[in-house]
Each structure stands twice: as C-alpha cells, then as structure tokens.
Amino acid sequence: MFESAEIGHRLTKAQYKEQVPALREALLEAQATLFVEKKGPVVVLISGEDGAGKGETIDVLYEWMDPRYLSTLAFEEPSDEERERPSMWRYWRALPPKGRLGIFAGSWYSDPIRLRISGELSQMGLDARAEQINRFEAMLVNEGAVVLKFWIHLTKEAQRARFEALQADPLTAWRVTPWSWDRLKTYDKLQKVSSHLLRMTNTAWAPWVIVEGVDDRYRALKVGQVIQAALASKLAAATQAGKKKPATEAAAMARVETDGRTVLSEMDLSRTLPDKEYKAELGLLQGRLSELARDPRFKSRALVLAFEGADAAGKGGAIRRITAAMDARQFQVIPVAAPTEEERAQPHLWRFWRHLPRHNHVAIFDRTWYGRVLVERVEGFCSPADWQRAYSEINDFEHELVASGVIVVKFWLQVSQEEQLRRFKEREQIAFKRFKITAEDWRNRDKWDAYQQAICDMVERTSTGEVPWTLVESNDKNYARVKILRTVCERLEAALDATGPAPGKAAKKRKR
C-alpha cells in the first residue's frame, strides 16, 4: 500500500519555487469561488505516522490559502460533553459548513487504529468500523462534500531520522516526547493496522492519497496540488448541477401494489379507550415513567423520542402527556420546522445531531429526520436520489445512537382522512387552538395518497430490530396517548433492565 511513498520523492528548491505561485493562485481562486457559490464543504484529513510532517503540511496550507475560509479541527481528550454522546458527535459538531474547508488533524480514523493496536478492538470490530466509516463518508459526499484523505508516510528509518533531526533543533525539540520513541516500537503494528484500514476505506467517493513525508517540499506541494485538483473538479461539476439521475427503477418498484393492503390500511383506527380507563391508565403510566426517568441506571443513558404523524394527528398532545411525567430540567422538546441557514449549510442529519441529549436527559423531537423521506420526498424539496439514500443514512444514524447507549423510540401517529378533517374544523372553532392550523395544513391534505405511500416505504425500510416503528392508531386520542406512554415505559424499562437489575428494587420488595 505504501510502496509508492517509499521511493524517495524529492523536489529541489528551484522546482518548488517554480510551481508554488501558480498553485497558490489557483487555490485562492478556488477557495473564493467555493465560498461565494456555497459549494462543498471540503473535508481534508491529514493522517499518517508521527513525525511525518502532518503539522508542517497544515502550516504550509495556511501559508498558501486564505485562513478566513479555513479551519483546523483538532481532537484531544474528549470533553465530558462529548463523552456523553455517540463517538461521532464530536466530528459532526466540527464539520465545516458549505463554502469552507476544514482540516481534520485527527479524525474518525484515529480511534479505530489506536484501539486495534492496543488490542481493544478485534479484527472484525475494525472491519465493522471501516464499513461504518465508508457509509459516513458516502453520506458526506452525497451531501455535496469533498472528502480528501491524506496519509503521510514515513519508513521506520525515516521516522527515526526525523525524530533525531527534530530533537537536535532547539526550536523543534519540544515536538519529540518519550511518547514519540514509543511510536518506533509500535511502527510495524501501525503499518499493519493502518494499511488494512486504508485499504478497506479506499472508496471511489473518498479515496486515500498516500504522500511520502520525507521531503518537506514534495509533501507540501503534493498535498496542495491534490486539494487544488479536487476543488477544480468539484467546481466544474457543480456547474452541471441538477443533472442527478433519479433512480426511476426504485420509484417504479415502489409503486407496485398487488392487493392494495399496507401496514397503514391494516391498522384498526376504530380502537378507543373510554375516559375513565384512560385517566386511570394515564396516571399509572406517568407514575411509572417518572420513576424510570429517575432510575439510577438512566444516569449513563439517554432517551430520544421521535414523533411523526399527519397534521392534527395528536403529536403535541401525546408529547405533553410524556413531559408532564418528567422534570422540565431533564427534557427538551425540539420542534422541527424548516432548517435554518446554518443548518442548510450542513448534511441533512446535522440539525438532529446538534440536539442529541447528554446522559440522563431526554430529547423529544416533534417531527424528525424522517422529514427527508416524507415531506421533502412528497413535495419535491430534494431529489429522488437524495431521499432514496436517506433510508440507509437514517438507519446508520439510529444505529450509532443505539450503539452508544441512547434509547430511541419512534412513533407514527395515524389518523383517518375523515378524522383529520373533523379536527381541522374543530381547531378553527376553538380559539386557542386556532393558531395551529395553516394554509399548508389544508394543502397537505391534497397529497394524502402520496404521503401514505411515503409512510409505508419509510416503515418498511427503517423499522429495524434495534429501533422499530410503533404505529399508533390515533383516531381516539385516549387510546393513542396510552399506547405511546406504555411503549415508552416498556422500551425504557427493557433497555435499563438489560443494563442490570434496578438498584434498591430487591431491597424494596424485601421491606414489604
């Protein structure tokens, strides 16, 4: 893998000086265009062996490029806010917005490599991480990002020589620590792990560029040239925008109806719960939820509740019955409307990542990341190719949440067209609910069938074993609210019980 970076690439000062001015000019022009046209972002990973010149390469990029559109993202020890979220959270929050270039000094590759070398990650575990990384990077590229991954390589001998040279110069001696010399000992292991991981993640959409690190001039020029070429190609491609070929086959396949029965048509919307039973059950379930939210085992977990449903399906009312059982300091309700300008400059899932709860906290999403495959699909706010890939992106997102200990529960609230109409009319009459109904609500009704199709596809493709959809018969609010509360309690309880027995539970029983 690294052979091409061991052949002794070198540039004379004259060769270097001849090439730099034109490169610098091209980089600056490209950066400015990228910024003005809000294209990209450009994600640059600078990886490689210690002492290979990663820091020096970044320094040269700062010298050549406009630092106003450039940022360097460094990842030291995770902060406590980061440790209480999925491991990818810190990278999501550091992603540069469209129009800008972010240099990652350290990235999502650092942890898998380190853990595999120390033996904390198995070979199979490493492969799983590689697979996850590929999907993450594919998502970035599909969202418009340019992902450039550099591995700056040194042979073992070159690494030793570099450390010695650094140490000899009083201005750079601080860069060499006892830790550096340890790196020489693990050199062979690092080569084995990194070459495997690089091979696994050397994809068409985000290929690795191996750069020989020995010669400062060669290394800098090579990295600069690759960035410039990628920017030029991105900007050229961007001018042919909108030419994305929709995956018409997939759409055609989805339209096949054999007997007209769907998960939605099979729902029994006539289910009801009389007021008296409702009140009794509600009280019990709220009490149970209140206890679960204060369970000591929840202190190292978090809960994400996702609510989707047609307009007037009763999401708000259901959410209120949940929040009533919890301390306001423990939850946040996140109403999802049109994305803000800063959110539009990021991958579509970014605005949900930013609201992920810390340990012992609950995030309740009133509309969710499924907007991509519902409203955005039906209204044509994104291209068919965009919403078609969103299913697996969403599955990956929820998998990452679950893998990090977040409990995710998602609900679809289904009402019949007649019941929805009845509620719209009712809302118009009750003054203090009037504000809830808009012209858009009426318009959405016209697309009822298209929405039903989108919902069925969504359930089929994103109801996973880890995070199944709970379809809620919502013509009767009592029934719906109790079903939702019960599901939340059961899922939370099951997840906590999987962690270990409830502390004090045995003791309590004994007392009685």
Place this chain on the structure above:
Amino acid sequence: MFESAEIGHRLTKAQYKEQVPALREALLEAQATLFVEKKGPVVVLISGEDGAGKGETIDVLYEWMDPRYLSTLAFEEPSDEERERPSMWRYWRALPPKGRLGIFAGSWYSDPIRLRISGELSQMGLDARAEQINRFEAMLVNEGAVVLKFWIHLTKEAQRARFEALQADPLTAWRVTPWSWDRLKTYDKLQKVSSHLLRMTNTAWAPWVIVEGVDDRYRALKVGQVIQAALASKLAAATQAGKKKPATEAAAMARVETDGRTVLSEMDLSRTLPDKEYKAELGLLQGRLSELARDPRFKSRALVLAFEGADAAGKGGAIRRITAAMDARQFQVIPVAAPTEEERAQPHLWRFWRHLPRHNHVAIFDRTWYGRVLVERVEGFCSPADWQRAYSEINDFEHELVASGVIVVKFWLQVSQEEQLRRFKEREQIAFKRFKITAEDWRNRDKWDAYQQAICDMVERTSTGEVPWTLVESNDKNYARVKILRTVCERLEAALDATGPAPGKAAKKRKR
C-alpha cells in the same frame, strides 16, 4: 421585600378554573404571534427558596403553553467546556433566540447567592456582581428581549411544612434530600442575601416579581398572568417599531472638533522597517510567540486577538505572521462577515461569545464586535441608540473575558487614504489577490471621514486599562507586522508573568 408574599394568597378551585382557560388562550396566541413576528426572546427566570414550587410552576407553564416555542434551561455542575470559559458563557449559549421563550431554572443569580452564603464572596463582591447583572440584563432588554424574573417565596415555616408534605407522598418523596433539610438551617442567611441582591437588581427594565409559593393555584396563575401581560405589552410596543429616539445630543457632542487633531491624525504613518531588519525581527518574535504559546502557564489561560482596520490595511497578512508561529490545532481564525440567520436572532455580541476559546487556545478575530460601532454605525445598519449603548456593552464583554483569565489584545490598523488606493489598484492587478477586492471596498472609501470619526470615538470609549487599543501605523507592512507581533508577545508575557514565574526558566538559566 417579601412581605407581600407572606399574606396567605389562596385561590379556590372554582376561582382557578374560571380564570385558566382565558389565560391559556391568551398565552398561546401571544406565543404564536411572538414566534411569527420573531419578537423577543422572552427570558423567564424561576428562582426562589427550595420547595417553593419552582419545578411545579414550570410544569404548569408547559401544560398551558406550546412546548414547541418553550425550552427549559437547567444548569447543573458546569461541564469542562464551560469551566474553561467566562462564567457567563453557559448562559449566553443557552439564550433562547427571538420568537421563543426560555425558562431558566437556575440563572446568573445562583452563583452569587451561593457564594455569598458560603462566604466565598464579600458583600462588596456581591454588589459588583449585581452591577454586572444589571448591565447584562439592560443589554438583553435593549436587544429586544423581555426579561421576567420571578422569586417564589416561602416563609421558613411554610418551607418546613412543604418538605414534610413532599416526603409524606411516595410520588414526591424523592424531591426531599438531606440537602433540603440543610436549607432550613441556612434559611435566614438566604433571606438576607437574596433580599439584598433582589433589591440591587430590581431595575425598571427587568424588575423582580415576588410570588407567594404556598398555594399551588395562586402561584401558577400569578406567574402565568405576569408572563401574559408582559407578552401582550411587548407585542403592542413592537408594533410601534422604529420609533426609538436617537440620542441626538450625544451625536452632536461627538461632532465637536476644536483643533482637528485626533488619535488618528497624530499617528506617524511614515514609519517603516527595512526588509533586512524586518526578517530578523520577525524570526525572533515568532520564536518568542511560539514559546509563549507552549508555556505551561498558558494551559489555564486563553488568548483573544481582535483585528480591526480599513479595507486593505493588512489584517490578513498580520494574522498570517501570527498563525505561522503557532500550531494550527491551537488557534482558530474567525472571519467576521454579515451575521447568519441564527446569529441575527440573538443579541449582537452572541456571535462572538460562541467562538470564545477554551483554555490553552487562541481565537483570532478578523474584524470583531466593534463592527457595531464602525460599519453598523456608519452605514446605518443599526439605530444611533443601538450603537451608542454598544460601547459600554463591549467594555463589559471584554471585562468579563479578562476577569476570567482570557488575555485580550486588540489592534486598529491605520493606513492613509493614498496608501489604501495604491493597494486597491495593486490588488486588481495581481491575479491571486484579486478576489479580495469588491465593489463594497470601493464604496467604503467614499465614507472615509465618517469612518475616521467612528474610529476615534471607538478608541476614546473602549480603550480601557485592561484592554487598551493598540493603534498600528500600517502604511508599511513590515513595520505594522513587527509592531503587532511584538505587542502580542509583550502582552502575553506580562499576563503569564503575573500568574507566576515561568517554570523551568530559572533552571534553564542555571544550566547555561
């Protein structure tokens, strides 16, 4: 102070039921209008004695209002990211944007009260904090926020009774901890400290509302009614927008010129530094800065560099000479352009607070919070009243930074009108600098005199002992860059030396 909240306010169930529906309707209408018109935000502080029903009050607000435009901000132990910033940072990052209502369970009052009770804060210290709070809240209100501060009060006897009642009910017993009973012991101290602090911060723009906490119905209704009244008044006032009276006297006073001499006219722009000396000095200063950035004493400090100057004054080039001396992982360059949509929904200083560096990090602002009193003033982007109050808001901001250990250094780069013209023309000719010049740059030249006046006012009003302006003669780039680098080194060194002797410095000297 609390007498009015000890008279035994009570509401019957019938009285309560009669009033709630209309209140709820009014609250929902007001919330919706606030959101649509992007007015506010509304900042609600719920404070008071433990057990007074703060949590219950918040719960009722959630029951009455639309949780989509509501959030509760709780402040537990500060996270490490928060501990490494000025103490107000966590409140700034939690501020609700325009159109929304944020309930602060815990606020900027919590720390001063706690510290005064424990004796860690002197009476004078408390008064200083009160003064600071008043200025902070005035800024919020001037920026369009409604600040509602509730103190829910219980007598000592009522507090004891409340704890006993909570403990007796298995559903609420968890709320009572050994800590709660301690509160009874410090009750008198709390009364003394809080009544003093409340009195000091009972301002016209953000008055306290004392609410008797004993009766659940009275407490909730009172808080709800006050919020509703404030919202109604805000929305009514907002319709008379733009009627802010500019402080014309101040503007007239500023225009008085007695001898035409200003800090700018007195600068000797003919200063130069020959290339040879420049190179030598540059190398030395960069080496010194590089060492200072790695000084162990910097690990608990942070550095903020603020650059202002006319177009083409050389801010970018100067910044590059500084970043070249540091590790890219340690600094961020923050180019300040027009605020984003999320930033426009916040007080004008918010977008700078969000970029404050952690310990051991450097934030370099290319244009700054002084835009308010420069471009926004001259171009009329904000009202005279807005930029006139900005001077003291900015002084407060910088004071908070300094008080928390941040080293702040700010530069004004002055070029003559002739030199600027020369650079504009030069830029148009050198291809890879071309992107830097825009139509706006040419336009700004027309307002040269207005800008000079604004700069003089800015220097006069914001050059404080803690954070003085450094005016840089920038017609010669060599001279300017060396002056800036030297100033950064000197200020950094002085600040670190004030912390204690450089570790290892003595040792080093001994070695020699």
